[in-house]
Amino acid sequence: MEPTGAMVTDRYQHVRHHPTVEDFVAWAQDAGLPVLGVDLFPDSVPLETFSLPRDCVLVFGQEGPGLSDQIRDAAAATLSIAQFGSTRSINAGVAV
Numbered sequence: 001m002e003p004t005g006a007m008v009t010d011r012y013q014h015v016r017h018h019p020t021v022e023d024f025v026a027w028a029q030d031a032g033l034p035v036l037g038v039d040l041f042p043d044s045v046p047l048e049t050f051s052l053p054r055d056c057v058l059v060f061g062q063e064g065p066g067l068s069d070q071i072r073d074a075a076a077a078t079l080s081i082a083q084f085g086s087t088r089s090i091n092a093g094v095a096v
């Protein structure tokens with residue numbers, strides 16, 4: 001079944017499913033897109049100080065577990081989104 005979205009987003013957003021992390025990483029390499037993870041790891045670089053390439057692919061984690069180890073290992077870097085106050089983690093949709 002073709003994906004659909006609200007406000008006819010399916011007409012201008014292209015959804016591509018990769019069955020495995022290996023498949024996704026190979027696709028990104030072929031397309032010349034650096035893989036950048038977005039999550040709160042001790043070695044994550046603050047997004048606002050990172051020089052984002054114009055073309056890249058940002059990977060966000062699942063709501064509970066966050067980014068998998070496989071994606072973390074495949075990513076050229078992981079980036080964190082700074083927050084103020086006591087909450088350090090926001091939901092994945094808001095982070096995107």
Ligand SMILES: C[S@@+](CC[C@H](N)C(=O)[O-])C[C@H]1O[C@@H](n2cnc3c(N)ncnc32)[C@H](O)[C@@H]1O
Pocket residue numbers: 038039040059060061062063064065066067079080081082083088089090091092093095
């Ligand atoms: C609710 S978080 C998962 C839990 C998260 N790994 C933690 O340590 O709390 C779900 C996803 O949202 C994104 N996310 C949420 N808050 C973030 C933040 N402050 N910086 C970077 N990514 C964030 C990441 O992609 C993360 O994998």
